[in-house]
Amino acid sequence: MKKISIDPITRLEGHGRIDLFLDDAGALVNAYLVIPEIRGFEKFAEGRPVEEMPRITSRICGVCPEAHMMAAAKAGDAVYGITLPPTAARIREMQYAAFFVGDHTTHFYALGAPDFVVGPGAPAAERNILGVIGKVGVENGKKVIRMRKEAHEVAQMLGGKPVHPVNALPGGVSRRVTPEMQARLVEIGEYAVEFARFTLGVVHDVVLANPAYVDLIVNGPYNLKTYSMGMVDDRNRTNFYDGKVRIVGPDGKEHGRYAPAEYRDWVAEHVEPWSYLKFPYLKKVGWKGFVDGPDSGLYQATPLSRLNVADGMATPLAQAEYQRFYETLGGKPVHHTLATHWARTIEIMYAAERLLELARDPVITGPDHRVLPSKTPTEGVGIVEAPRGTLTHHYWTDERGIVTKANLIVGTTNNHAPISLVVRNAAKGLVKAGEPVSPAVLNQIEMAFRSFDPCFGCATHALPGQMPLVIRFRSAADGSVLDEYRRD
Amino acid sequence: MPGAVILGVGNPVLSDDAVGLAVAGRVREILGDAPDVAVRESERGGLDLVELLEGADVAVVVDALLDPGHPPGTVLPLDLEEVRTTTHLHGAHGVDLPTAVSVGRRLGVAMPASVRIVGVVVEDALTLGEGLTPAVAAAVEPAARLAVALARPGGTGSTRAPRS
Numbered sequence: 001m002k003k004i005s006i007d008p009i010t011r012l013e014g015h016g017r018i019d020l021f022l023d024d025a026g027a028l029v030n031a032y033l034v035i036p037e038i039r040g041f042e043k044f045a046e047g048r049p050v051e052e053m054p055r056i057t058s059r060i061c062g063v064c065p066e067a068h069m070m071a072a073a074k075a076g077d078a079v080y081g082i083t084l085p086p087t088a089a090r091i092r093e094m095q096y097a098a099f100f101v102g103d104h105t106t107h108f109y110a111l112g113a114p115d116f117v118v119g120p121g122a123p124a125a126e127r128n129i130l131g132v133i134g135k136v137g138v139e140n141g142k143k144v145i146r147m148r149k150e151a152h153e154v155a156q157m158l159g160g161k162p163v164h165p166v167n168a169l170p171g172g173v174s175r176r177v178t179p180e181m182q183a184r185l186v187e188i189g190e191y192a193v194e195f196a197r198f199t200l201g202v203v204h205d206v207v208l209a210n211p212a213y214v215d216l217i218v219n220g221p222y223n224l225k226t227y228s229m230g231m232v233d234d235r236n237r238t239n240f241y242d243g244k245v246r247i248v249g250p251d252g253k254e255h256g257r258y259a260p261a262e263y264r265d266w267v268a269e270h271v272e273p274w275s276y277l278k279f280p281y282l283k284k285v286g287w288k289g290f291v292d293g294p295d296s297g298l299y300q301a302t303p304l305s306r307l308n309v310a311d312g313m314a315t316p317l318a319q320a321e322y323q324r325f326y327e328t329l330g331g332k333p334v335h336h337t338l339a340t341h342w343a344r345t346i347e348i349m350y351a352a353e354r355l356l357e358l359a360r361d362p363v364i365t366g367p368d369h370r371v372l373p374s375k376t377p378t379e380g381v382g383i384v385e386a387p388r389g390t391l392t393h394h395y396w397t398d399e400r401g402i403v404t405k406a407n408l409i410v411g412t413t414n415n416h417a418p419i420s421l422v423v424r425n426a427a428k429g430l431v432k433a434g435e436p437v438s439p440a441v442l443n444q445i446e447m448a449f450r451s452f453d454p455c456f457g458c459a460t461h462a463l464p465g466q467m468p469l470v471i472r473f474r475s476a477a478d479g480s481v482l483d484e485y486r487r488d
Numbered sequence: 489m490p491g492a493v494i495l496g497v498g499n500p501v502l503s504d505d506a507v508g509l510a511v512a513g514r515v516r517e518i519l520g521d522a523p524d525v526a527v528r529e530s531e532r533g534g535l536d537l538v539e540l541l542e543g544a545d546v547a548v549v550v551d552a553l554l555d556p557g558h559p560p561g562t563v564l565p566l567d568l569e570e571v572r573t574t575t576h577l578h579g580a581h582g583v584d585l586p587t588a589v590s591v592g593r594r595l596g597v598a599m600p601a602s603v604r605i606v607g608v609v610v611e612d613a614l615t616l617g618e619g620l621t622p623a624v625a626a627a628v629e630p631a632a633r634l635a636v637a638l639a640r641p642g643g644t645g646s647t648r649a650p651r652s
Contacts, residue, residue, distance in 0.1 A: 044501070044616035059501045059531065060616065106535060110583050129535075129583060130590055141595050148535060164531055 020427055020445075027433040031424035033416065033449070045406035050076050050377060050397050054168045057393065057408075065164045066099035066155065067386035067411070070241065071393040076170030078261065078380025079397055080373035087366035088172030093241040094185065094358035095158045095165065095173075096384065100240055100351035101192050102151025103387045104303075104344050107453045108199065109144050112341040115447050116207045120216070121440045136202060147195045150188045154355075157181055172370030182365055189356030193317070196349035200321060203345050208328070218329065221429025222337040222448050224422045225250040225292045227282055227299035229414065230306030231385045232257075237314040238306050238350060240385040246309040247282065250294050252333040255282070260381040263392055267409065268297075270417075279417040280409055290421050298421070301389030301414035302452055303343035308333035313346070315353035321346045337422050340451040377401040386411035388453050415452050422448045492639040493526040493544035493600070497533055497551050503617050504560070504610035504624045507631070508550040511608070514632035525639045537588035538597055547600040548639045549585065550631060553607030560611035561623030563631045565638065568603050604638045606631050 021030045041060070048056060053072040058065035070092060077084060084092075110129045114122075118131035126134070133141035158175060159165020167173045177185070207213045216222075232246045233239045247255040247266070258266045269278040270287045281287045281297035288296040299305070307326075313319040325346060326332050329339055358364060377397045384391050388411030396405040426448035430441045496512025499505040512529045519525060530540050541547045553564060568586050583591065585603070592599040608631050611621040620628070 040616040056501065059499060063532075065531075110535065128587060130587065130594060133591065133594055138595055141591070145535070145538060145591075145595055145597070149539060152536075152539070 020431065022431070022433075025433045026431075026435070028424070028428050028431045031420060031427050033420045033423060041408060042406055045395070045403045048403050050079050050380075050395050050401045050403055051170050053393070053395065053403065053406075055166050058164050058166075064099075064103060064386050064388070064391075064411070066096060066159075067384055067391050068393070069159075069165060069168050070096055070384045071382045071386075071391045072395075073168035073170060074242075074260070074382025074384065075380045075393040075395050076382070078382060079377045079395055079401065080170050080380070081375040081378075082171050082371060082373055084172055085366075085368035085371060086363050087176075087368045088370055089242070090358050090361055090364050091158065091173050091177055091369060092168060094355055094364065095154060095167075096241045097351045097355035097358065098151045098154035098188070098192070100387060101196070101348055101355065102148050104348045104351070105144060105147050105151070105195070105199070107387070108341065108344055108348070111450055111453065112344065113202070115443075115450070116213055116341070117202070120444055120447060124439065124443070127443070135206070140198070143195055143198060147192065150191060154185065154188055157184065169370065171373055172368075174370065176367065176369040177364045179365055182359060185359035185364075186356065189352065189359040192352035192355055193349070196345070196352040197317070199345050199348055203342055207342070217336050217338040217342075220336075220338065221426045222422060222451070223335050223425065224300065224337055224418055225335045226296070226418055226421075227255060227285070228305035228308035228333060229299045229301040229390055230309040231383065231390065232310055233314065235314075236309075236311040238310040238347070238385075239314070240347075240351065242384075245383060245390060247299060248309050248333060250292070250333070250335070252308065256284070260383040260392070263381060263383065263394070263409075267392075269409075277413060277416055280414050281417070290417055290424070292418075292421060298417050299414065300418045301385075301411065302340050303347050303387075304334060304337070304340040305389075306385060307343050307346065313350050315350055315357065317353055318346055318350035321349060337448055337451045340453075344453070373401075388412045389414040412452065419449055419452055422451075491524070491526060491544065492546040492548070493528060493541065494635045494639050495528045495530060495537075495540055495547060495549045497530045497549065499531055499613075501616055501618055503612045503615045504608075504620050505552045505613040506618070507552050507608045507610060507620060507624050507628065510620060510625075510628045511550045511606070511631045511635060514628050515635055518632055518636055525636065533585070533588075534583040535588055535591065537583075537585055538592040538595075538599070541589070541600055541603070542592065543598050544600045545602070546639060547603045548606060548635045549603065550606045550608070550635055552610045552613055554613065555607070555609045558609045559623070560609050560621060561627040562609040563627050563634055564607045564609070565634060566605040566607050568605070570605070606635045606638065 019032050020028060023029050053076060054069040057072045058069040060068060109132055113132050114127045117135045118127045122131065155165045159167045167175050227250065228248050229245060231239050231243045233243045236246065244257045244259055246257045249255050256266060266283055267280050268283040269280050271278055282299055285297035292298060307322060313322045325342060329336065376399050379396045381392065381394045391411050392409040394407040395403050397403055423445060426445050430444055431437055494512060494515050496508040498508035500509055509529050512527050516527050528540055530536060589599050589603055608624060608627050610624055
């Protein structure tokens with residue numbers, strides 16, 4: 001048997017590697033995603049005051065700091081048994097919406113769009129954000145930079161720092177919103193909605209108007225019929241900041257809903273000897289290995305999953321696009337992995353509209369931006385939707401609020417097994433026995449993977465001192481390298 | 489403000505990965521009360537580098553370096569094309585430092601004409617924790633001196649690294 005390794009995955013934050021196993025005839029037998037994990041979170045958290053966790057955990061990852069900050073702050077609320085006043089809750093959600101706009105924007109234009117806007121078979125040197133700017137034009141490229149800058153401005157204004165905000169605490173946020181800040185937040189929200197319209201226009205004009213791309217999304221080897229997970233409000237509409245986690249089956253029917261404190265009744269973690277990272281699965285269905293379908297407990301927690309679990313979006317323009325999404329792709333649920341990019345842009349619109357809605361809300365300038373904890377701390381779970389999936393923080397403390405134990409399930413980890421599976425499906429469809437594996441084929445395998453916006457920034461951080469792409473052909477008999485292919 | 493900027497990048501809670509931030513801190517001390525070079529710190533890379541380098545004529549970026557060919561604590565001056573072994577200047581959501589500089593230039597953002605990198609070879613950048621390993625901590629001073637030398641007029645290109 002031969003083994004092909006793609007190492008590291010190009011354009012991926014953190015270090016990941018894909019191993020493709022081929023039999024002697026060159027046919028694909030299996031594929032796995034291999035990720036080294038950051039060490040020592042439990043030890044790192046132990047002995048720290050729980051109110052420090054939002055500030056500390058946001059530093060684990062340079063990619064989604066706000067997600068960790070908010071999940072940790074919500075866990076802190078739960079540890080102290082606090083219900084947030086509306087002003088505090090809305091400031092947090094508004095800040096989080098701005099972060100979502102900025103983060104999804106970066107993914108779409110830098111990581112997702114090159115495959116579609118420039119083309120999946122385009123030379124690697126052009127298939128990047130510079131190629132996207134070349135296609136959409138410099139003036140439109142400036143909009144992307146401006147949107148990111150304004151999202152950072154919100155973080156600076158509310159959170160004290162442009163990238164790693166420090167304002168969320170158990171009980172609320174440390175800084176109140178003044179009328180002057182509110183006026184600027186409204187301006188930024190208005191621009192975000194305009195920018196989201198532009199981005200949906202790019203999806204329509206460049207991707208959906210191209211029959212070859214629609215065919216690739218719908219009929220390509222990128223399908224995975226797993227359960228879907230995502231947070232919803234009390235009307236089953238998508239919410240990134242608060243609500244219950246809803247799970248629907250591959251047929252779209254509800255499997256269950258859980259409050260944060262109940263997550264361990266629903267999610268368990270499987271361990272494989274070849275990976276440090278765990279594989280979460282649905283406890284009530286069970287681990288059945290790397291297979292999809294209703295009998296396998298694998299679930300996905302992605303922008304696509306979030307649309308699949310929701311009965312709709314809470315804002316009008318996002319709702320209109322949500323309807324268009326399912327009308328175009330043949331109804332709910334959608335299992336076409338590449339449709340995740342479109343789902344992500346619908347979430348940009350939802351986050352932008354929600355940002356504007358909350359920025360205009362007179363409640364945000366109220367005085368109750370924080371309540372002081374008064375109960376004895378014990379244990380608490382906080383959950384938010386990170387851009388890459390449901391993010392769970394769980395802390396146990398002593399009576400002084402000092403962390404004695406901690407557990408995290410991070411966004412990308414939810415999707416660890418599904419990523420391996422979709423890569424295997426894609427590779428099976430693309431790697432033909434006896435035919436050489438071309439760079440274009442390797443890129444199309446990676447496209448399956450990039451749809452997830454995989455980020456192991458909080459699972460791992462280091463990059464190897466190697467070329468961006470190394471493919472190794474190994475003998476299964478003795479592990480020797482039979483052949484090696486590299487590209488920049 | 490046109491002029492030179494020294495940018496330290498790193499993760500403050502990931503052991504040696506914090507070295508870029510530590511070097512930036514030391515640079516501030518070296519420059520004293522009347523700095524002729526701006527000093528910035530960032531915990532992110534990617535497109536944020538466009539904003540972080542905007543307006544400077546000359547930039548020196550300090551980052552942790554994964555280079556199994558050199559012992560931990562080795563300080564290496566690198567060119568823009570050599571960033572693939574650094575932890576924050578490569579990867580970062582599809583936008584490495586050369587791409588970020590190109591994106592900035594393409595979009596009309598004032599990007600530095602010269603960008604140099606100071607890499608510090610790390611021992612452990614995978615364990616959560618505050619504090620550098622001894623060899624990397626000892627490299628902060630020479631890395632800071634090198635960054636300042638590279639940032640000042642005449643400092644680009646020809647200055648070789650003091651090795652630790």
